[in-house]
Amino acid sequence: MLDLLLPHHDVDDGKGLDEVWFLGPDENTGTGGLLDWAAARARERGCPWWRAFTTGKMPGHGGIPHDRFGMTTSSVEAYVHGIYNKLGLKEEDITRIQTGGPDGDLGCNALLQTKSKTIAVIDGSGVLYDPEGQPTNAMLYNSSLLSPMGFKVDQEARDIT
Structure with missing residues (x-):
């Protein structure tokens, strides 16, 4: 990672950020x-x-x-908000990929607190991804709210391509 x-000169993230x-x-x-x-x-x-x-x-x-x-999750979120403030960033402009979600209380709390653009959640229930980013209710595994490019892979799923 x-x-x-x-x-590095060999890595281009496509955004220059x-x-x-x-x-x-x-x-x-x-x-x-x-x-x-x-x-x-x-x-x-x-x-x-x-x-x-x-x-x-x-x-x-x-x-x-x-x-x-x-x-706790609350203090980690407060720490992150402090970084946003120091750097002059708006939380709504931040892209988030989160491990821990609806399957546990800590990840769920973080999802409920954030205003960032959450594009992926990975936890014991499975994986939810949407490149458009979704509001908290979609990221709490309401896959009917995903964009056409979004998908859900449940933990019981097998042989998904």
């Missing part, structure tokens, strides 16, 4: 060291936003232990 996010990704989860801080490793790797690769790359990391890498300080 870092290879795709960091500017920088992208910043935030990876969760915001729970199980430091589990297995994976999220610490990801933040450290982003720093090694020269990402200016390495501290924000993962949310579930140890305090030495800028993480906030959710179990001690109440770092």
